[in-house]
Amino acid sequence: MALTEQVRKALQLASKQQPHSFYAYDLDGLDQHLAGLESAPAKLWYAVKANPLSAIIQSLDARGFGFDVASLGELKQVLAQGVDPSRILNTGPVKTPEHLADFIEHGVRIFVLxxxxxxxxxxxxxxxxQIRIQVLLRVQLPWAKDPEEKMNVLGGSNPTPFGLTPEQWMPDTFTLPDEFELLGVHCFQWGNILCADTLVQTWQAAMPKLNALLDAWQIPEPVVDLGGGLGIPYAGQQQELDWQRVCQGLEQLKSEFQLGQCWMELGRYAVGPYGYYASKVADIKDNQGVHFAVIEGGSQHLLRPALTTQAFPVESLQPCDSPLTSYQIHGALCTGLDCLGSLQLPDSLQRGDWLIFSQAGAYGFTESMPYFLCHALPAELTFSQSGINVLRPSAPASHYLA
Structure with missing residues (x-):
């Protein structure tokens, strides 16, 4: 996961232009990756929560993705990029009458219930x-509890607020309104899975109960929305997901259960590897035998390591041949929780050097807590063969304080 020479040069140029921490997105790399996903035997939706930046949405739009939208803010951002509302799917556990009315007013007609x-x-x-609405029923399946299962943001085998059991959606329990066209079901409970066989086995284990529900409703050529969950490697020893095996699993699922379509909502897997977070080293010190590198940014810009205890891969932007040593990387917040991991960096690391965190194209800035302690907001920029484009410059706390 080392930076390519092309990416390094772009980030070096950007670092000379930016006074504070920033996010940068590789649009050429992203487009090449998205082109490779067009082979999927499934309808692909982009989970906008992963990264709602305009340029990211535009890249996915150009590749024909639909958009999985969970809030009015996301909806307006997607529509502002020229996306037709017929290509928008409304998801999310909270949909108030006001929320639903807003989505209907803006032309959205596909909803996950x-x-x-x-x-x-x-x-x-x-x-x-007097309009017709297309719907999917979100199903939460009970799974046997795995005592070794690590924390899963979607709940995994734990009960969650997402959807209902198959029994609660059966025709003898739930009456489908005349205004609805039932397309199929939505079932998604695990996230960031790197093993394609595990994904396929999970889908296969879920399908008998989902199929019984589809049969009860007698839906011709039903849709099964499998959500996302496709992972990207954060640790150096992890293998990338086998995309071809994922596609084989989807084909097998469609054939075996006679599905009309499989849908997938990709977030992290679509954009994660093509984003970078950059922040300067503010201090280096030893304390009780531990090497610390304290950076200007931190968890207020990149919260995921504090939430999951899983670090983003990091390297110094300044190439050097000095030996590596372990540094505990901390940010600017007044809490020991602001730790971005213990990672290997050159022992020649100096104050003022830029650190680059990779795999930061998804669940980065908008997942974090940028207003805590009133530090400057990071800039967001893109780079491609046509150059560097700053979409949102860094802004001081006075920009948002009332």
Missing amino acids: ESHQQADDLAKIAREQ
Whole structure:
């Protein structure tokens, strides 16, 4: 996961232009990756929560992705890039009547239902406006608890607020409003999986109960939305996901269960490897036998390591041949929780050197807590063969304090 020479040169140029920490996105690398995903035997949606930056949305739009949108803010950002509302899927556990009305007003007609209450609210609006709505039923399956399962942001085998059990969606329990066209089901409970066989086995284990629900509703050529969960390697020894095996698993699923379509909502896997977070070293010191590198940014810009205890890969932007040593990397917040990991860096590391965190194209800035302690916001920029484009410059706390 070392920086390519082309990426390093772009980041070196950007670092000379930026006074503070910044995010940078490789649009050429992203587009090449997205082109490779076009072979998927599935309809691909982009989970906008992963990264709602305009240039990222535009890149995915150009490659024909649909957009999985969970808030009015995301909706307006996607529409502002010229995306047709027919290519937007509304997901998320909370959809108030006001939320649903806003989405309907903006032309969205495909919704994932998380509860009977959501169905009632959406049907009322559709009835009043005399429109038809396409829906998927979000299913949460009970799984046997794995005592070795690590924390999973989607719940894994734990009960969550996402969806209902298959029994709660059966026709004898739930009445489908006349205003709805039932497309199929949505089922997604695990995230950031790197083993393609594990993904395929999870889908295969879920399908009998999902298929029983689809049969009960007698849906011709049903849709099964498998969500996302495709992982990217953060640690150096991890292998990349086998995309061809994923595609084989999807083909097998469609054939075996006679599905009309599989849908997937890609976030991290679509954009994660093509983003970088850059921050300067502010201090280097030893304390009780531990080497510390304290950077200007930190968890207020890159929160994931504090949430998951899994570090982003990092390297110094200044190439050198000095031996590597372990540094505990901390940020500018007044808490020991602001730790970005213990990672190998050159022992010649100096104050003022830039550190580059890779795999930061998803769940980076917008997942973090940029207002804590009133530090400057990081800039966001893109780079490609046409040069560097700063989409949002760094801004001081006065920009957002009231």
